[in-house]
Amino acid sequence: MMKDYYFSYGSNMLPERLQARIDSARPLGRVCVEAHRLAWHKRGTDDSGKLDIVVQQGSVVEGVLYEIEAQQRGRLDAIEGPGYATKSMQISFAQQSLQAFTYYAIDIQQQAIPYDWYKALCLAGALQADCSAKQIDQFVMMPSEPDSDLDRPSRREALEILQLGNWHQHDLIRDFLALE
Secondary structure (H helix, E strand, O other), rough: OOOEEEEOOHHHHHHHHHHHHOOOOOEEEEEEEEEEEEEEEEEEOOOOEEEHHHHHHHEEEEEEEEEEHHHHHHHHHHHHOOOOOEEEEEEEOOOOOEEEEEEEEEOEEEOOHHHHHHHHHHHHHHHOOOOHHHHHHHHHHHHOEEOOOOOOOHHHHHHHHHHOOHHHHHHHHHHOOOOO
């Protein structure tokens, strides 16, 4: 079976999130991508802010490298939606150089504010991946807002995943996450 490598830097860093989307996802570990920075400017289909990475010399983005079945990549592309495109990048992992793909935003909205549940997924993933304090602080410091649609399927799914892992009780998450 053919495999692809996927670099995740946002909500898909949390393995439970990605595995709920594509069951073949296997986290390999934390990796760093140089000459990129995080940007909260991708407009989601729900009009809230989503995460992106943009080229910036001297910056580093940490994320999780996954191995997925190549046949499931189309499903992940569909889930990520039309506001993202993919790009290929070289990733150093376990003393190897691997060709991986990642997503970058093509639907940009400056000053995009994420919903609290999306920010919580990103932060939980960064904490689980043991990202640096600098990157975790970037997630913590990003403003977020409660989702006014309490029945939004993506919100319900996110809260379920966060509660299964007890992430909703983590000190850095419970202060901003609205469960009701």
